[in-house]
Amino acid sequence: MELFARAQVVRLKSHHDKFLYADEDEVHVTQDRNGAATNARWTVERVPHSPGVVRLRSRYGRYLSASNEPFLLGMTGRKVLQAPPPGGRATDSSLEWEPVKDGFQAKLKTRYGHYLRANRCDDKGDVDEDDETRSFTFNGSNLEELTHKLQEETGLHDIIICTRSPITGKLAPLRLQLPPNNAAMHIVLVQESSKVDNELLIK
Structure with a gap:
């Protein structure tokens, strides 16, 4: 059974107990400990003719998007942003996510095989792209x-x-x-x- 099959609204919590948060500027996405906030709620929209694939809409009517904007200079990681609705476009793969079961948790995978995650720097100033950052507003x-x-x-x-x-x-x-x-x-x-x-x- 596909994940989010019956879900209408979801909150996405990291292993640092912070929630994916739609920033008030209607562009950026951060993390916040307040999971009860409306900005931490994402409406689930299923993508037609793509079983198991969803779009996640913020309270501002914009969609969680895997952008091409670099997270840091010289790093392969890209920013996750709020993007406008697809409109007249038939498809926009940057807005589409596949929830993948991982034990008792779930990961969000893009149509290109990349996963939703964040980065932090180590003691040398290098970024470990397999680690998740601690973020706040x-x-x-x-x-x-x-x-x-x-x-x-x-x-x-x-x-x-x-x-x-x-x-x-x-x-x-x-x-x-x-x-x-x-x-x-x-x-x-x-x-x-x-x-x-x-x-x-x-x-």
Whole structure:
């Protein structure tokens, strides 16, 4: 029997006990601990003539999409976003997911054989693409607030917030304020006692 056969609405929880969350900007997708939130509910739509394949619609009427936008420079992982409905298009494979049973859990697989997952960096700043990240929604406005939130989420206190140069790919400490107007940015957390910290060039 296919997964989600009788489901009308689902909540998708990771093994970190966080739920897939449709961001209010109607574009991005994050993770949040509040599974009761409306943004954590995804309406299941079955794809005609494709048994076992579904689309997942957010509260904003947009669909969970496997985009071609890189997750990080130089990484093979791609972002998952909210995308507009297929409209007049007969099919849009980026919006289609196949729930696959994995023990007592389920994985979501794209039509191209890739799985829904997230990434995090190791002690050297490399990304393990088989690991799942810990994500949260940050609604603050400055670097100090972000630092406190990250300390709370990770349980680490000796952290440095870094950004990766889009040209060289190297890490540099973030010293300025956060970008305005909720602009998206990628950050990397580095512990002060780590090998990466010893290699950072602070000018």
